[in-house]
Amino acid sequence: MTDGDTPAQGGTRTRIQERNRARILDAALVAFARFGYRGARVEQIAEAAGMSKSNLLYYFRSKTEMYKAVLAALLERWLAPLRTLDPEGDPRAELTAYIEQKLRFSAEEPEASRLFANEVMQGAPMIRDVLEGPLKELVDEKTGVLRRWAAEGRIRDVDPHQLIFLIWATTQHYADFAPQIAALTGRDIADPAYRAEVRKTLTALIFDGLLPPA
Incomplete structure (x- = not known):
């Protein structure tokens, strides 16, 4: 899926990419607040954001990167x-x-x-x-x-x-x-x-x- 290539590489984002990124950050905020950094899982955040883990990782390469963005x-x-x-x-x-x-x-x-x-x-x-x-x-x-x-x-x-x-x-x-x-x-x-x-x-x-x- 090419929709996530640009975010992972730090380029200009489209509106769809911005919306997906916002969905991920919203889901990650809830997960990190509830379970902490150690307890939250990438799969859990991806499911809450309504996307696959592989798609999420186009936007954020790791849980740490996602946590810092949140x-x-x-x-x-x-x-x-x-x-x-x-x-x-x-x-x-x-x-x-x-x-x-x-x-x-x-x-x-x-x-x-x-x-x-x-x-x-x-x-x-x-x-x-x-x-x-x-x-x-x-x-x-x-x-x-x-x-x-x-x-x-x-x-x-x-x-x-x-x-x-x-x-x-x-x-x-x-x-x-x-x-x-x-x-x-x-x-x-x-x-x-x-x-x-x-x-x-x-x-x-x-x-x-x-x-x-x-």
Whole structure:
């Protein structure tokens, strides 16, 4: 089958090839999030993507290559909300929007959040270069924004890294520990009403400690 020759060789892809690649990555994300890198099988991913193993291997030569592609796509989506933090914007509005985007990601892509968490807990062997490169550069840029807001008296002078880590931990909890949340509350972050309640509570707690007195 020639439809996969180009992707395997890194050339320009057709629309069909792009669709097939997307199907593979979607199926791989679910498999890796559920079974981990070691437990997921290429045959299993091919079946979920609706194609043969040989056809899948036209697009990705190995499970490792596929795993790295899934992580790269995941990180691009995961980092997108942080990039939108506008240094010229109002801190409350900007951080509220960021928290909302992170909660929406947890609601709409829980497998992606869990896969990222699993990769990091394993020591981030496949994405350490990204963590130490593009992610660090982006976080350095945005901690600079938070420091500027503090210097201008628009927020309290808190450690900007800890603020970002706090937002990550609280918002991603709703994806990574969804069964626990459902068991304890009977609610799901995919429910827009519940997500709005969560955002309201998180922003109130964060801003009570972050914003200076009026």
